[in-house]
Amino acid sequence: MKRILAALASVGTVALLVGAAANSAEHGKAIYAENCKSCHGADGKGSAKKAQMLKVAPETLDLTRPALKKMPRAEVKALIEKGKGKMPGFSEDLKPADVEAVTDYTEHLARQPK
Numbered sequence: 001m002k003r004i005l006a007a008l009a010s011v012g013t014v015a016l017l018v019g020a021a022a023n024s025a026e027h028g029k030a031i032y033a034e035n036c037k038s039c040h041g042a043d044g045k046g047s048a049k050k051a052q053m054l055k056v057a058p059e060t061l062d063l064t065r066p067a068l069k070k071m072p073r074a075e076v077k078a079l080i081e082k083g084k085g086k087m088p089g090f091s092e093d094l095k096p097a098d099v100e101a102v103t104d105y106t107e108h109l110a111r112q113p114k
Contacts, residue, residue, distance in 0.1 A: 006094045030104030031098050034091050035090060036106075044109030076110075079105045 033042075039050045039061050046061030059065055068076075080099055083089035090099065 023038060024101045024104045025108055027098070027106075028101035028103070031094065031102045032105050032109075035093070036102070039087070040109075044106070044112065054084060060085070063109045064112050071110075073103065073107065076106055080106070 032040075039047060039054070040063050041047045041061070044063035046058055046063070048058050051058040051061050062068075077099060079087070080094075080102055081089055081091040090102075094102070
C-alpha cells in the first residue's frame with residue numbers, strides 16, 4: 001500500500017511540474033508578445049523590417065538560429081535581464097518570475113524547426 005501511495009505521489013508531483021512549466025510558458029508567451037515580438041517576431045524568427053531599422057543583421061533577431069538552441073539557460077536569462085547590443089535589458093521592467101517565464105518561452109521558440 002505504501003508503494004502504491006508513493007507511486008501516486010510521484011505521478012502527481014510530475015503532473016504538477018509539467019502543468020507549472022506549461023503555465024510558465026503561456027505566461028512567458030504573453031510577456032514575449034508585449035516586450036519582444038516587435039523585434040523577434042511572433043515565431044521568434046525575427047523581423048527583417050526591424051533589423052533594417054536597427055541596422056543589425058536579420059539573423060541577430062532570430063531566436064531559432066542554431067547558436068541560440070545550444071545556449072545555456074543562464075545565458076538566455078542574462079540576455080533578457082541585461083540586454084546586449086541594441087537589445088535593452090528587462091530586469092527593471094519584469095519581475096524575476098516574469099523573466100523565468102519569458103526565458104521558458106524563448107527556449108520553446110529556439111527549439112522550433114527552421
